[in-house]
Amino acid sequence: MVELKGVSKTYPNGTVALRDVNLKIEKGEFVFIVGPSGSGKSSLVKLLLKEEDVTDGEVYVNGYDVSSMTRSEVPYLRRSLGFVFQDFRLLPNKTVYENVAFAMIITEALPKEIRRQVPMALALVGLSRKANMYPSQLSGGEQQRVALARALANNPALLIADEPTGNLDPETSWEIMKLLSEVNHRGTTVIVATHEKSIVDEMKKRVVSISKGLIVRDQEKGQYRDEDKNNQAYI
Amino acid sequence: MKIRTIRHIFKEGFVNSYRNKLMSLASIAIVVASLIVFGIFLLLVINMETNIEMWKEQPQLEAFCYVELDNTQVQMVEDVIKKDDRILQYERVDKEQAFAKMRDKLGKNSAILEGYGAEIFPVSFIIRLKDVSYSDEIVKALEGVSGVEKVSYSQDTIEVITRVSHWFKLGSGVMIMIFLVVSVFIISNTIKLTVFARRKEINIMKYIGATDWFIRWPFVVEGVIISIVGAILALVISAYGYSLLYDKFAQDLFLAESQLLSLVEIKDVWTQLASSYVIIATMVGATGSFISLRRHLKV
Ligand SMILES: Nc1ncnc2c1ncn2[C@@H]1O[C@H](COP(=O)(O)OP(=O)(O)OP(=O)(O)O)[C@@H](O)[C@H]1O
Ligand SMILES: [Mg+2]
Numbered sequence: 001m002v003e004l005k006g007v008s009k010t011y012p013n014g015t016v017a018l019r020d021v022n023l024k025i026e027k028g029e030f031v032f033i034v035g036p037s038g039s040g041k042s043s044l045v046k047l048l049l050k051e052e053d054v055t056d057g058e059v060y061v062n063g064y065d066v067s068s069m070t071r072s073e074v075p076y077l078r079r080s081l082g083f084v085f086q087d088f089r090l091l092p093n094k095t096v097y098e099n100v101a102f103a104m105i106i107t108e109a110l111p112k113e114i115r116r117q118v119p120m121a122l123a124l125v126g127l128s129r130k131a132n133m134y135p136s137q138l139s140g141g142e143q144q145r146v147a148l149a150r151a152l153a154n155n156p157a158l159l160i161a162d163e164p165t166g167n168l169d170p171e172t173s174w175e176i177m178k179l180l181s182e183v184n185h186r187g188t189t190v191i192v193a194t195h196e197k198s199i200v201d202e203m204k205k206r207v208v209s210i211s212k213g214l215i216v217r218d219q220e221k222g223q224y225r226d227e228d229k230n231n232q233a234y235i
Numbered sequence: 236m237k238i239r240t241i242r243h244i245f246k247e248g249f250v251n252s253y254r255n256k257l258m259s260l261a262s263i264a265i266v267v268a269s270l271i272v273f274g275i276f277l278l279l280v281i282n283m284e285t286n287i288e289m290w291k292e293q294p295q296l297e298a299f300c301y302v303e304l305d306n307t308q309v310q311m312v313e314d315v316i317k318k319d320d321r322i323l324q325y326e327r328v329d330k331e332q333a334f335a336k337m338r339d340k341l342g343k344n345s346a347i348l349e350g351y352g353a354e355i356f357p358v359s360f361i362i363r364l365k366d367v368s369y370s371d372e373i374v375k376a377l378e379g380v381s382g383v384e385k386v387s388y389s390q391d392t393i394e395v396i397t398r399v400s401h402w403f404k405l406g407s408g409v410m411i412m413i414f415l416v417v418s419v420f421i422i423s424n425t426i427k428l429t430v431f432a433r434r435k436e437i438n439i440m441k442y443i444g445a446t447d448w449f450i451r452w453p454f455v456v457e458g459v460i461i462s463i464v465g466a467i468l469a470l471v472i473s474a475y476g477y478s479l480l481y482d483k484f485a486q487d488l489f490l491a492e493s494q495l496l497s498l499v500e501i502k503d504v505w506t507q508l509a510s511s512y513v514i515i516a517t518m519v520g521a522t523g524s525f526i527s528l529r530r531h532l533k534v
Pocket of ligand 1: 039
């Protein structure tokens with residue numbers, strides 16, 4: 001589903017974000033990516049979406065050879081995935097319904113399909129009643145659930161979330177994580193970059209820990225360790 | 236691209252240009268101004284051309300008899316003219332009329348005619364032809380008629396007017412180009428501003444897998460909408476302004492009756508005006524958007 005082979009990322013200003021990362025994630029897995037601030041979690045996610053290009057190495061996502069794809073292929077890679085970001089990234093001028101439908105309009109889906117799929121996605125995240133509201137009228141947790149519904153609208157095989165609960169209170173964070181877990185149970189592969197120690201510990205999923213651009217730990221049913229929080233602790 | 240996608244793109248373009256009312260209105264105003272300038276030139280050129288055509292169609296010749304001819308000899312010349320079926324109509328100018336004309340022409344200086352009478356002026360015939368193509372042969376034929384001293388014709392005037400209109404067209408062409416370039420620039424600037432205002436939105440669309448053109452087309456539609464609205468307004472304004480002018484012209488009895496000049500009616504030119512406005516506006520709007528998108532929307 002996802003494979004990184006000897007991946008390095010150095011930004012144009014010289015910052016090295018990832019060093020020789022090797023990682024394989026199978027279909028149906030739920031993986032946490034943890035690590036201190038600045039360790040390279042977001043950089044890794046950006047490589048998967050082709051928001052950034054690798055400096056070295058190979059990246060395969062969902063059957064796409066991301067490291068060598070051309071710009072014009074990028075939209076098709078992204079349509080095959082679902083993403084959720086810390087800052088929700090909803091279109092402010094569109095209603096909840098329109099935001100979710102938009103992800104399908106882009107793929108030129110049939111209107112019939114859209115009318116069937118959007119209410120289903122909204123029901124899954126429990127927002128059916130707020131379909132006609134605008135993002136500004138919703139709480140942070142609700143906005144993130146809209147983003148999740150949008151990410152799921154096209155039935156992606158892989159869902160990637162970068163600190164999806166970073167702007168939410170603990171209780172709401174839990175709701176979102178439970179939703180992600182439910183999505184995973186329905187067969188979607190889920191990758192979550194996060195800082196939430198309690199959630200990671202509780203959920204007992206695979207945990208990949210990054211520090212200064214290196215994968216320092218990769219554990220099934222892993223825990224969030226203190227060194228994952230402390231920038232100075234490792235290496 | 237599927238029909239529903241095209242529909243979506245148009246909807247987005249409309250909604251966005253409505254949302255950007257203020258900027259849209261400013262650019263619409265510029266488009267209206269440029270198109271009206273264009274329209275003024277176009278109407279002038281159309282009118283000039285039709286008048287030239289009219290003058291060409293009815294060239295006036297004037298055949299002058301020798302001064303010393305007596306009435307019977309003049310009558311013989313007139314008979315020749317009368318019989319020629321290539322001539323539409325003619326008008327005889329007697330010595331007295333010629334004298335009076337000259338006195339009018341000289342005005343204050345008519346004193347130099349003192350001591351002279353009508354007898355120094357020749358009788359002449361102002362001739363209108365049925366077709367312009369006859370003018371050369373008729374001039375030759377009349378010059379061969381005994382008693383006719385010379386035949387002058389107004390071909391020269393037509394030539395001068397044709398030349399003038401040629402230069403005028405060239406000049407207005409340059410002016411129109413300048414205005415069009417300005418309009419393209421203004422529209423591309425408007426689109427640039429809307430692109431900047433929607434940076435975040437564009438980014439989000441990219442994240443969820445929108446293709447470059449899916450993102451770009453609504454902006455092109457927006458540019459074209461701005462210029463089409465401009466074209467419609469410009470058409471209304473220039474058509475109305477022109478009919479006002481036309482009515483004023485019709486009231487000017489001297490000009491209207493002289494038949495020297497005639498204005499084309501708005502109903503005969505409005506389709507030409509409308510189609511050129513719409514074509515130009517669409518091109519200006521699309522070009523403006525494209526330029527702006529190429530430079531500011533690296534999706
Ligand atoms: N566009 C960029 N240009 C230059 N350096 C960058 C850029 N993006 C990130 N970096 C640097 O790369 C390193 C890794 O950053 P990254 O955002 O991947 O960390 P992170 O693990 O997501 O951190 P956080 O937990 O704070 O989100 C950091 O040192 C950061 O400053
Ligand atoms: Mg990050």
